[in-house]
Amino acid sequence: MGDFAGIRMLSDEDVSTVLDLDTLLVATRDALIDQFRGRVVRPDRPHYPIGAGLRGEDPLGTGLVMPAYIEGAPYAVTKLATVHEGNPDQGLPTVHATIAVTDAETGQPVAYMDGQRITNARTGCIGGVAADAFTEGELTVGVLGAGTQARWQTRAIAAACPVDQVRIYSPSDSRDRCAVDLRGESIDAVAVHSPAAAVSGADVVVTATTSTEPTFDGDDLPGNALVVAIGAFTPEMRELDRRTLERASVRYADVPEEAVETGDIPAAYADAFKPLGSALAGQDRSAQSEPGDIIVVKSVGTAALDAAAAATVLDAAIDQELGQMVPM
Numbered sequence: 001m002g003d004f005a006g007i008r009m010l011s012d013e014d015v016s017t018v019l020d021l022d023t024l025l026v027a028t029r030d031a032l033i034d035q036f037r038g039r040v041v042r043p044d045r046p047h048y049p050i051g052a053g054l055r056g057e058d059p060l061g062t063g064l065v066m067p068a069y070i071e072g073a074p075y076a077v078t079k080l081a082t083v084h085e086g087n088p089d090q091g092l093p094t095v096h097a098t099i100a101v102t103d104a105e106t107g108q109p110v111a112y113m114d115g116q117r118i119t120n121a122r123t124g125c126i127g128g129v130a131a132d133a134f135t136e137g138e139l140t141v142g143v144l145g146a147g148t149q150a151r152w153q154t155r156a157i158a159a160a161c162p163v164d165q166v167r168i169y170s171p172s173d174s175r176d177r178c179a180v181d182l183r184g185e186s187i188d189a190v191a192v193h194s195p196a197a198a199v200s201g202a203d204v205v206v207t208a209t210t211s212t213e214p215t216f217d218g219d220d221l222p223g224n225a226l227v228v229a230i231g232a233f234t235p236e237m238r239e240l241d242r243r244t245l246e247r248a249s250v251r252y253a254d255v256p257e258e259a260v261e262t263g264d265i266p267a268a269y270a271d272a273f274k275p276l277g278s279a280l281a282g283q284d285r286s287a288q289s290e291p292g293d294i295i296v297v298k299s300v301g302t303a304a305l306d307a308a309a310a311a312t313v314l315d316a317a318i319d320q321e322l323g324q325m326v327p328m
């Protein structure tokens with residue numbers, strides 16, 4: 001990559017300037033296919049409690065380290081992330097992240113960037129990629145949750161597919177704020193007052209919460225729904241009920257071996273989830289679902305998506321000469 005000129009520091013504003021959902025949707029799809037084909041080095045990501053002893057004996061949040069390398073890519077990427085579920089009460093985001101980018105050829109540090117927007121956008125692209133793969137025509141989208149990820153899932157689905165209407169449900173007034181924000185982005189979003197109102201008649205149902213109980217009744221799903229569940233990432237968290245899994249004819253996960261460790265997937269369904277990349281690569285015949293089939297896509301996040309997203313952002317930032325160069 002040439003002579004070492006220091007590390008490029010990219011702020012959230014820099015990332016926002018160059019982040020493009022259309023480009024990121026393609027990168028997300030390609031990364032999931034690469035992961036399915038065994039072209040991704042993705043060590044186990046440690047989760048560890050942090051904050052115990054600051055305000056009592058209980059931890060205040062969770063720390064994560066997520067490294068990945070996609071074979072043939074110019075960069076290796078490591079993300080450092082935290083999840084603090086109590087942050088919204090303090091007016092802070094639930095998720096914070098920073099991303100370190102390394103030259104894969106020389107091992108030299110290349111960039112250090114704010115990873116919060118990248119994390120939110122690449123997670124949103126899971127819904128966009130799934131909707132593009134498994135639906136047709138103008139979509140009605142039901143969203144359970146009204147936080148940051150509810151917005152990004154909706155944005156990515158609208159970028160990937162024609163969307164007629166989005167219904168937002170949350171037990172608080174946050175549903176109204178979320179709907180207003182999305183309408184400001186030219187997405188026809190309305191707040192509804194029950195999970196059933198969000199789910200009934202929806203072509204795509206997204207769950208984007210930190211719930212520990214199912215967020216909707218699986219019997220309320222129409223027969224052709226795509227369900228994208230992205231909130232639960234621990235055994236204690238759960239967004240889907242058993243009925244939803246029973247009714248699904250096809251079930252996918254971005255990382256099946258990690259998805260089955262969440263509260264969304266009972267032990268009886270541990271072997272029922274296939275890699276989402278297999279469908280995107282066209283190697284899973286069951287992906288060709290019949291009209292009336294329900295498809296479930298479960299996501300826990302994979303560092304392969306961070307690697308792909310960070311590369312697209314960095315290349316665009318270099319092209320536009322964004323960021324601050326810091327010598328080391």
